[in-house]
Amino acid sequence: MSVGSDGLHLMADSLARMLDTGSRRERARAAADLPAASRGLGNELLEAGWLRLLLGEDSGGWGADPGEFAMLLENLGGMLAPEPLGPAIVAARLLSDCDTSATSALLSDFAEGRATLLVAQRADFPLADAPSHVLADAQWASQVLCAQWQDDHFHLLAVPITQQARGRWPMRRALDGGALWFFNPAEAGGTRIAEGPAAERAFATAQNLLRLAAAASLVGIGQRVLDLTTEYLRLRRQFGVPIGSFQALQHRAASMHVTIHGTRSLVREAAQAIGTGKETRACAMAKAKASTAVRAVLKEGVQMHGAVGFSDELELALHFRRGVVLASLFGSPAECRRDLGQR
Amino acid sequence: MLRPESAAESAFRDEVRTWLEAELPAELRDLTFRPAPAAALSWYRKLSARGWIAPHWPRAFGGMEASPVQQLILMEEAARIGAPELPTQGLNQIGPILQRFGSPEQKAQHLQAILSGEVIWCQGYSEPGAGSDLASLRTRGRLEEDAVVISGHKIWTTWGHHADWMYALVRTDEDAPKREGISFVLIDLTSPGITRRPILTLADEREFSEIFLDEVHVPRANIVGRPGSGWTVATALLDQERVLIGSPSNALRALERLRRVVRALGEGLDADGRARLAEAETETEVLVAAYLQLVEDQGCGRPVDAATLKLLGSETTQFILDVEQEICGAAAALKYPEVSGGEVIDFSELFLQSRRLSIYGGSNEIQRGLVATRVLDLPKGRA
Incomplete structure (x- = not known):
């Protein structure tokens, strides 16, 4: 099942209208000046259901395929929309795919604006004391999803984002004004929300x-x-x-x-x-x-x-x-x- | 190819691979030179008998009318097994032109002969004074009642001294504007008055030639289209030609050569070499992606950006061979291949050969000019 290219263009257009409140430049600059803190994606985006773009229709999603997802992000790329919509959609898909009671609850919180989740990456930093993981666009998120392996067994963690510095880290400003949050999953006080090979x-x-x-x-x-x-x-x-x-x-x-x-x-x-x-x-x-x-x-x-x-x-x-x-x-x-x- | 293959596509790939393994003679595999047409013709005819010589031709003309993915599978498998490069002027250039503009007699005489590999064609476009500015060509065709009598000098003609026929542009009206006085003519190269002289290439091959025409009598029935329409005939299918020139077959062949060097190096390939290889593989997939999507667009009748594909195709191949030069180290100085671990490892032959890619079919400078003015809508300069 897919949205189709006509549907995709309509979606991109409506999203463009939703995001294009004021000039691109003003919005991007305003976003860059925000303090690094959870600010959420905004009710308009959430109510329109964008988070569920990549979820199957039986999970209440739109059933878009990854090609449509990529095309949508390409269309948005030149618009300077500050919201990390792509990463948010990916986080929603991850929660849905894991399908535990904890991930389902988090997905509901996310969709209804009570939490904002993004997915972390390993930090490929050339600095010896840098923490192992990083979250981009961290100013938008309240929790971050990351991986932890214990004896080769996989766990998915939800880690609350805190502003408290641990040593020299964790918050850094990126070139575009966004926040980069650094952390080590083992020390960040996260909750295990899914595990095993499927997760x-x-x-x-x-x-x-x-x-x-x-x-x-x-x-x-x-x-x-x-x-x-x-x-x-x-x-x-x-x-x-x-x-x-x-x-x-x-x-x-x-x-x-x-x-x-x-x-x-x-x-x-x-x-x-x-x-x-x-x-x-x-x-x-x-x-x-x-x-x-x-x-x-x-x-x-x-x-x-x-x-x-x-x-x-x-x-x-x-x-x-x-x-x-x-x-x-x-x-x-x-x-x-x-x-x-x-x- | 990164997209998933359908079951039918995988079955086709298996069929192609099995057939190639069984049918391609050992002496034609892994050649590190372009075989002269006569040497490659036996293979050409086998592919023809199998129905795979003209994947891009319509079925109505005896072609395969293959899907873009099938065409790519044929290229990938030919590269994998080290199949030889075949003469393509008939299949890729004059064949499609005759399909569109040829008279019923011209089609009947030539199309089947191209498919079955009975006749080798060459292209008589360039002249000593007419390269990128092709319309300034000066080879003359005097129109008589039954004949065009041609005198002039063509050059850089690939396999010209091996070809049986040449399609050529000649000026039949000196008084008409530059592009309107040109006719498109089919010339039997056994006609009296033709002298051919091979030219040695940078890659030490007699692949080019120059062709002198002195009062060569060609039947008027061999004009394609009407006299004076030669420019239109020659350029109408330029985009289609550029798509074929830009196809990934050269890049896939180059990548296979690079992989052989990498296999020979084994553990000797350092982290930098692995990164370079990854880059070459990535660039190849860029070209494959662009090719598949363009041919799909073409199939749907959408306008295509063939100049961009020609640039991508030629420069990707050249990039892969640049990487090969880097990875080979001192071995890049060797003229002849070495055999290692049962594989023929060539170092620099394709690097030399691939200089041609950015020159022929409209040089890459011409293509960039086309992209700038036609695609990007930049103002025409004082060219």
């Missing part, structure tokens, strides 16, 4: 879906930056002509297009692999490629804008910082390539 598989899929979601969002950001750049190349005049008529810039803009086009194709293909044996490999490839590709596109976009591209005046700067954050988190390219190399 372990659901958790692995959730990690893959997070990579896919970040990759799709990056494609949306890259496309938006390319659109802004070509618009600028058509309008900006120097030497009496639009600078977009110069072959040196045309060819570089064409390369940006080729990069985005290929990456989008890969992400769509990877989405089809969710639920198959190729899932982990496909999502590692998608995230590695989207990260390096979009980083290249962001740099070119700034360069072609000249000095104003380096300023904080344009929407471009917001995409740049958000893009670098998404490229680095949810599986950095190096981390993804390491995973791909271990076969």
